[in-house]
Amino acid sequence: MNNFIINLIPGKTFLHQLSGTTKVRLFFVLIVYLIMSFDLRLILPVFILGIIGLISLRPKLKSVRYIIIFVVVMNLVNILLYYLANPHLGMLYFGHETIWFQFNDYYIVTYEEVWFLLSRFLKMIASFLISLDFILAITPSEFAAGLYSCKVPYKICTIVEMAFRYIPDIARDYQNIKVSMQARGVELDPKKTGLLKRIKQNILILIPLVITSFDRIGNISNAMDLRGFGKGKKRSYYAEHEETPNDKKVKIVYILLGLFVVGYIIGRIFFNVSEVWYPF
Amino acid sequence: MSKKTTLEKFIGVWNTKTIVGVAIGAALFGVLMNFGSIRIFTNTSLTTAMVVPVIVGGLFGPLPAAVAAGVGNVIADLISGSGFWFDWSIGNAFLGLFIGALPLYGAYIEDGIFEVKHMIIYAILCVIGCGISFGLVTPFFTYLWYGGELTITLYQSVVGSISNIIVLLVIGIPVLKVLASRNSRGRNLKAE
Secondary structure (H helix, E strand, O other), X not given: OOOOOOXXXXXXXXXXXXXXXXXXXXXXXXXXXXXXXXXXXXXXXXXXXXXXXXXXXXXXXXXXXXXHHXXXXXXXXXXXXXXXXXXXXHHHHHOOOOEEEEOOOOOEEEHHHHHHHHHHHHHHHHHHHHHHHHHHHOOHHHHHHHHHHOOOOHHHHHHHHHXXXXXXXXXXXXXXXXXXXXXXXXXXXXXXXXXXXXXXXXXXXXXXXXXXXXXXXXXXXXXXHHOOOOOOOOOOOOOOOOOOHHHHHHHHHHHHHHHHHHHHHHHHHHOOOOOOOOOO | OOOOOHHHHHHOOOOHHHHHHHHHHHHHHHHHHHHOEEEEEOOEXXXXXXXXXXXXXXXXXXXXXXXXXXXXXXXXXXXXXXXXXXXXXXXXXXXXXXXXXXXXXXOOOOOOOOOHHHHHHHHHXXXXXXXXXHHHHHHHHHHHHHOOOHHHHHHXXXXXXXXXXXXXXXXXXXHHHHHHHHHOOOOOXXXX
């Protein structure tokens, strides 16, 4: 199902070789950067960087292609629903509207609206690319090490790390339960069943999935206790390595970017810097 | 069942078992959010994932449930790629506090205690929790971080609350019942 998404062995490319701390901090800065603005001038460079990063990671094309198509279609549907929910966003953001064409009195298409929805779409795709790059480049242990370096308590780091490690297991259990349900004669093909039946079938899978998953708590926690988890106040990570020259270069980039983000947010709050940009 | 104060029940015991439970809960939440859900509105779906914090809450307490829901939502965002919506993660974490409050009113899933009065309290808390977290907390953070455009967030809130309440009641109560009856062996024994 998603066995490609989470990799447990670090790869060989530039992004893979960075230390966990660098990856996590760079990722956080970029996510805040993307959240703070709808400005196309700020989004576009990250969008292009995301594509370059994705290509440089050399992922398995077949599986990544599937998820990219899925996300692009989903986001297009979201944008359409966004338009249907409020076709006057251009007015809200830019304060003026230029009508392109209109369906009726309420549903008009304006240039500002199209511009805003384009920015929004690119913003979503850019943050998707960044998170895909991040997931492809990092291993769960490096993620935990990176979070720990940002002063997150290590118990929380462990939660995140274990959750990531556990996802492939859950996906496998889900498949197994589905197959055994089908062997017992439950129809699970979405084409042959309606919405209500599908919900019912989801429950039929959910209960065994929950029970098998939570039954393992005892085993895992005993194993961790036996290895002395949670005894010390601090901990170190085997996956974390010393800063390489590349790490130092990226460090300068994310510190500068972080300063820019802080400046921009202060500007937004105190000096009325606009979060959107409309050139025409 | 040892006697604990309400605050202790609220925070839960953060030992290894709880940490593993929360981690598994978060992973389940993330997976179900992506694969066990039926999309009904922009970024809003009828998802069985909401049941997971309830179970985590039933086993470990409200705060672990909140952490499981919050971390689970971030993980779901990370593997689904629909962008990061931390306002919703915080809303879900807040909802986790309410729906995971089972031990506070005496429903111990681990000991098989889940009766009709617990169901009623649970149902009321679900409705209140959805109202507060999606009606107040999420729009507040949306306004704080993403600015303006509250109309769509409010639409999403209404649709999300209704679908969550349906899931929490229609799926949550039977699942809790099954889990409780599974653990209920030895309930009627007395120490001699």
